[in-house]
Amino acid sequence: MIVVARICGLIMLMLSSLAVAAPAPAPERRVALVIGNSSYRNAPALPNTVNDARDMVTALRAVGFEVVDGTDLDKRGMDGALTRFARLAQDADAAMFYFAGHGFQFNGENYLVPVEARIEDEIGVQYETTRLADVVTALNFAKGVKIMVLDACRNNPFVGLLAKRQATRGFAVGAGLAPVQRAQGMVIAYATQANDVAADGAGRNSPFTRALVREISQPGLEVAALFRRVQKSVYDETQGKQTPELSLSLLGDFYLNREETDADVWRRIRSADDPAVLKDFIQRYPASFFAIDARTRIDLIERRSLELGERDRLAREFAARERALLERLERAEQGRRQAADDLARKDSSTAAAPAPPAPPANAGGRAPSIAIAPAAPQPKPEDRAERARLADELAKRESELAAIEAEKRRLSEERRTVEQAMAARMGLVALPPIDRSTVPTVLPIEEVRPQPEPRPASPSAQARTRLAAECAELLVRAQLGDLTAAAREQLQHCR
Amino acid sequence: MAASFRLGGILPGVLVSVALLAGGARAQQPAPPAPPTPVPFADALKKAADDLFSKASVSGDQIELVIDPLIDAASGGQSTATRSMQQRLMEIVRASYPRFAVQPFDSESLSRKPVVLVGTFTAVNNQGVAGGPRDAYRICLTLADLKSNSVVSKGVARAQPEGVDTTPTLYFRDAPLWSKDQATDAYIKTCQGTKLGETIDPAYVERLTAAALINDGILAYESSHFREALAFYRAARKLPGGEQHRVRVGTYLAASKLGRRDDTVDAFGDLVDFGLQNDQLMVKLLFRPGTTQFIDNPQVTEPYPMWLSQIATRARQKNACLEIVGHTSHTGLPQVNERLSVLRAQFIMDLLLTGAPENRGRMLATGRGFKENLVGTGKDDASDALDRRVEFKVIGC
Numbered sequence: 001m002i003v004v005a006r007i008c009g010l011i012m013l014m015l016s017s018l019a020v021a022a023p024a025p026a027p028e029r030r031v032a033l034v035i036g037n038s039s040y041r042n043a044p045a046l047p048n049t050v051n052d053a054r055d056m057v058t059a060l061r062a063v064g065f066e067v068v069d070g071t072d073l074d075k076r077g078m079d080g081a082l083t084r085f086a087r088l089a090q091d092a093d094a095a096m097f098y099f100a101g102h103g104f105q106f107n108g109e110n111y112l113v114p115v116e117a118r119i120e121d122e123i124g125v126q127y128e129t130t131r132l133a134d135v136v137t138a139l140n141f142a143k144g145v146k147i148m149v150l151d152a153c154r155n156n157p158f159v160g161l162l163a164k165r166q167a168t169r170g171f172a173v174g175a176g177l178a179p180v181q182r183a184q185g186m187v188i189a190y191a192t193q194a195n196d197v198a199a200d201g202a203g204r205n206s207p208f209t210r211a212l213v214r215e216i217s218q219p220g221l222e223v224a225a226l227f228r229r230v231q232k233s234v235y236d237e238t239q240g241k242q243t244p245e246l247s248l249s250l251l252g253d254f255y256l257n258r259e260e261t262d263a264d265v266w267r268r269i270r271s272a273d274d275p276a277v278l279k280d281f282i283q284r285y286p287a288s289f290f291a292i293d294a295r296t297r298i299d300l301i302e303r304r305s306l307e308l309g310e311r312d313r314l315a316r317e318f319a320a321r322e323r324a325l326l327e328r329l330e331r332a333e334q335g336r337r338q339a340a341d342d343l344a345r346k347d348s349s350t351a352a353a354p355a356p357p358a359p360p361a362n363a364g365g366r367a368p369s370i371a372i373a374p375a376a377p378q379p380k381p382e383d384r385a386e387r388a389r390l391a392d393e394l395a396k397r398e399s400e401l402a403a404i405e406a407e408k409r410r411l412s413e414e415r416r417t418v419e420q421a422m423a424a425r426m427g428l429v430a431l432p433p434i435d436r437s438t439v440p441t442v443l444p445i446e447e448v449r450p451q452p453e454p455r456p457a458s459p460s461a462q463a464r465t466r467l468a469a470e471c472a473e474l475l476v477r478a479q480l481g482d483l484t485a486a487a488r489e490q491l492q493h494c495r
Numbered sequence: 496m497a498a499s500f501r502l503g504g505i506l507p508g509v510l511v512s513v514a515l516l517a518g519g520a521r522a523q524q525p526a527p528p529a530p531p532t533p534v535p536f537a538d539a540l541k542k543a544a545d546d547l548f549s550k551a552s553v554s555g556d557q558i559e560l561v562i563d564p565l566i567d568a569a570s571g572g573q574s575t576a577t578r579s580m581q582q583r584l585m586e587i588v589r590a591s592y593p594r595f596a597v598q599p600f601d602s603e604s605l606s607r608k609p610v611v612l613v614g615t616f617t618a619v620n621n622q623g624v625a626g627g628p629r630d631a632y633r634i635c636l637t638l639a640d641l642k643s644n645s646v647v648s649k650g651v652a653r654a655q656p657e658g659v660d661t662t663p664t665l666y667f668r669d670a671p672l673w674s675k676d677q678a679t680d681a682y683i684k685t686c687q688g689t690k691l692g693e694t695i696d697p698a699y700v701e702r703l704t705a706a707a708l709i710n711d712g713i714l715a716y717e718s719s720h721f722r723e724a725l726a727f728y729r730a731a732r733k734l735p736g737g738e739q740h741r742v743r744v745g746t747y748l749a750a751s752k753l754g755r756r757d758d759t760v761d762a763f764g765d766l767v768d769f770g771l772q773n774d775q776l777m778v779k780l781l782f783r784p785g786t787t788q789f790i791d792n793p794q795v796t797e798p799y800p801m802w803l804s805q806i807a808t809r810a811r812q813k814n815a816c817l818e819i820v821g822h823t824s825h826t827g828l829p830q831v832n833e834r835l836s837v838l839r840a841q842f843i844m845d846l847l848l849t850g851a852p853e854n855r856g857r858m859l860a861t862g863r864g865f866k867e868n869l870v871g872t873g874k875d876d877a878s879d880a881l882d883r884r885v886e887f888k889v890i891g892c
Contacts (some may be wrong), residue, residue, distance in 0.1 A: 052720075336726065337729075340729050340733075341733065343730055344733045344734060347601075347704060347707075347708065387603065393721075395723065398726060399722075402721065402722060465808060466760075469760070469804045469805055469807075470804070472804035472807050472808055473801050473804035474800075474848030475804075476804055479849040479850075480800065484802070
């Protein structure tokens, strides 16, 4: 529980004078320089900064940064690291600088402090420290996003000394870091507000770095959102004593962690019907808010496939029954048609046989010949009996048809009830309606009944116009305020 | 049931005024080709029948007679009146003209080439004033001898409208629409347009056998034997001249009573197609009196949306443009009726466009008031429902 104040006067700077890269899909080159100075010889040591630096290195490597790192660097070490970083940064798509250690502002300029530096006067400031401006220069070699994070603005242990020495020369020394002027395309974030000091932290990391590392590991956070979250968690953790300061002027979005978020993944797979995909999701994001949804969905799918199996079975069963019925219907219909035909033929033949002397032939010879009516006493008795028989037959067929039709109605009624019950059991409307086309055995009986003769147009066109007509009818019904609930639902499909 | 059909004009006070007019007409009775004075219905029928049978130029002591059901010439339909006339005619024959033996109207009787009685019953203006109120009924009876293929006798008379029940029979009351039908035209021509001794219209003769089956179908329908009715229509369809409006209407009615929804829709579509082919479709869409709302009888209005959607889609298929013409019955002031008829047509057009918006610009709504009444009695009951029709005319686009 050692609370050591890191000497400060430092800033986190994120410079980005160039256009900001969008969440680039291409192989993006990202480079970073991470320095953590802990064992200061001429200033209070900062036990957490090395941990901070290491954790940051891990976090950045995890999200695709090539990292130059160093801990407890002296002036030469820092210069060397900066040089290597500057080389790497050339034309990089993103360059980031992270420093945990002491820093201060002197005369409006910011300085980072190596471990062995002795800063007793202005000369010490100039030649024993690393100027932040040099770091900015190195960052500027990159062509893309520039990020500078300085977890350093803690109290300046040199301030008393410098102020005493320099006061006469009119130098100004601040306790914290000087605010860096805002520039276009720049994001600036301080571990604490300007001229304030930051806590080193009671645990392994400073509050700021702990939050930052955690947020970087979250995929899909835009950099601005990311730092804002850091800001908030630091504020909360320090009970409002420390508020990281942020200055963002990025022109576009930048993602430190380009991985898909669980939300992204979930959005993509949430309607998946494959339980394996959903299980993968749960494995990958066990803590995700959506893991529960995924589990629910797996349950649903399993239950549904069970039900569907049963539904299929029922559908097949009904189809078989319907087919049998249909066959009977067709046979009966045929019989009926036969009977009707016979009757018609009988009628027309009796009508036609003695009829031929039609108007033209007869017109001239419209003679008095029609004296006594009958003359040809047709074979009436048998004829009459035959006609009676045929009419009888017809009637019988008709009643047979009626019986079958009644049965058919009952069957479809039954099926509807079963389907409704099943749908209710599954409690879902989203379930795709049973696709009759995949169950070829279910014949739409109504369509099959011998139709009133002339049937033009192809079946599909016919179906289409029938559908159009049905929709038109529903619309008219709606207009007349005469819609049943079922019709209303049907109308949705029309739209 | 008939009462619920009074919808057309506004007040049913007309009967009184018609009677007054008729009285006035009788009082004047001027012109030379003096129209026969209407007499009470029973007397008129008796007179026409006596003329018909006593003067028939057919020889033989046993003449087979079949009656092709009498119709109202305005609507082509049968009514209580035409049915009772048939009944009465048979009684008259039995009582006074034993020479004639009435046979059933079926193919078998027809095959023996009997004498056929046809008759029309038409509401007319007794003075012959075109568009004048119909204040009398003209009875026209004709005997057509199939053997000689000629008209062998005629009997005409005019009846007073009192006590005449022109309520259509079930089939004709239920018929959803009216359309010109060659078979009916031929029947009417045989009765009204053929003089004594002239050849019978071949269009009538060749459809007779089918007509017999159709009549069976109509009777089956009216006794609620819908299946049998359908069978008769199907059989009729197979005969020459069987493609008739009455078959289509009958098929629609029977299918609808049987609850065969798809068949009903198809049958109605057939009717619409046929009407569109003839550029004219008269549909019995019934309105509440004096309003543009459909009547308050769900049983009657239930199929209206289906009808309208069929009209809209079939017209679209044929790329036809429609003039929607509203009509009212002969009750109330002409201007009011004219305006009302336009509003009703407009209402129907709106409905059609709701169902098939792509028809926009292909329809217009007009109204004729009661200027084009078919029945024209102004009774405002089921008998002149046709006068309150909405008509769809195919017009140039």
